[in-house]
Amino acid sequence: MKLRQAVVLFIDMAMLIIYVLVGIVTVVAGVKLHKMFRLFTLPQSWQFKELPIDELPSVSLCIPARNETHAMTECLERALSSTYPKLEIIVLDDGSRDDTSMLIKSFAHAGVRFVEGKPLPQDWLGKNYALHNLAREASGTFLLFADVDTRFKPQSISRIVDYTLREKVDMTSILPLRADGHRLSVLFATLRQFWSIVFHASTHPAVASNAWLVRRSVVIEKMNSLEEVRLAIRPEVLVAKHLSSTKSYRFLISSVLLGVSYEKKWSSQVETSLRLAFPLLGCSLLWSMLVAVGLACMVVPFAGMLTALLDQDMGLFGVSTLLVVAELVVYGYYLSHIWQRGWTAGLFLLPIILLQEASLVVISAYLYVRGRVTWKGRAIRNVTAR
Structure with a gap:
């Protein structure tokens, strides 16, 4: 009898601690999200200027591609629809095993420049080496690095350049x-963008790898054509961190005004999360386990609400419901800012998303420890954390 009472007391205390922590984390995340969205989203009243052509800097849109037949055509069609008058489009085929190179070459008549990727040196990560070679091939005053799954509206590049010039900075990430x-x-969808926003700090600025505009002189001269970040799992973060120290970096969350969007398969999102999660946690097994457990704990109020309803425990039901509503409000606020439409459909999948994210953190740690992490068919080793 005493043992049973002790177990019940332990469970009650554990639930209390979990609920308190979940409440604190939810409130802090909500406050931080609200602050970041206000800080990083352009107001609807923002007025873009149209400079004379002779005052505009040239821009090289640099796209690394590896096995991207499913997305390449739409990517280039969108890029070619840009209204920016001084635009160079360069696509590097990074050793694709499908028909990616043929697709790229089919756009040569429209002005797309094809670059054949070089063999990967041992001390480089594949994508970083592709960016390195693109930077060396480009001629623009600014380089706009973009993934194949990034989509630009006709006015997007013009507006990103205008914002960068008006802010007098060397890099803008969208x-x-x-x-x-x-x-x-x-x-x-995974929560990779959520973490980037919530954990923004001057020492680790929020950066999106999908689209980042940077002055070419910074990449070539200060970052040695990205050789300084050749083993960084997210080279754009280190470039942004370097520029943040002199207040020469800006981060923006896209909006209807900017018109930058992306489409990425679920399997590709999972592959990206497995590649990034462990390094972003400092390659620490302890932090990985703590984060995974923390994410799983965020699901407890959902289970508690159902259990309390079945047991007719109105006290537990009320507290659980309050926490569930708070979590849904915060998640809904996040989704409403990054989805253009249909975000309410994903709102009630939050428990599954949290468990998915916890699983990805654990699997990422396991794969790195076992040396089994791959990216686009290449093994990843000796990475630089973050």
Whole structure:
């Protein structure tokens, strides 16, 4: 009898601690999100200027591609629709095993420049080496690095350049919106963008790898054509961190005004999360386990609400419901800012998303410890944390 009472007391105390922590984390995350969205989203009243052509800097849109036949055509069609008058489009085929190179070359008549990727040196990560070679091939005053799954509206590049010039900075990174409705890849999207926003700090600025505009002289001269970050799992973060020290970096969350969006398959999102999660946690097993457990704990109020309803425990039901509503409000606030439409459909999948994220953190740690992490078919080793 005493043992049973002790177990019940232990469970009650554990639930109390979990609920208190969940409440604190939810409130802090909500406050931080609100602050970051206000800070990083352009107001609707923002007025873009149209400079004379002779005053505009040239821009090289640099796109690394590896096995991207599913997305390449739309990517280049969108890029070619840009209204920016001084735009060079360069696509590097990074050793694709499908028809990516043929697709790129088919756009040569429209002005797309094809670059054949070089063999990967041992002391480079694949994508970083592709960016390095693109930077060396480009001729623009600014380089706009973008993934194949990034989508630009005709006015997007002009507006990114205008904002960068008016802010007098050397780099601007754009977090794209999801514009593709009720697809599984959207509904079950990972929380990578959420972490980037919530954990923004001057020492680790929020950066989106999907689209970042940077002055070419910074990349070539200060970062030695990105050789300084050749093993960084997210080279754009280190470039942004370097520029943040002199207040020469800006981060923006896309909006209807900017018109930058992306479409990414769920499997590709998972592969990206597995590649990034462990390094972003400092390659620490302890932090990985703590984060995974913390994410799992965020699901407890959902389970508690159902259990209390079945047991007719109105006290527990009330507290659990309060926490569930708070979590849904915060998640809904986040989704409403990064989805252009249909975000309410994904709102009630939050428990699944949290468990998915916890699993990805654990699996990422396991794969790195076992040396089994791959990216686009290449093994990843000796990475630089963050």
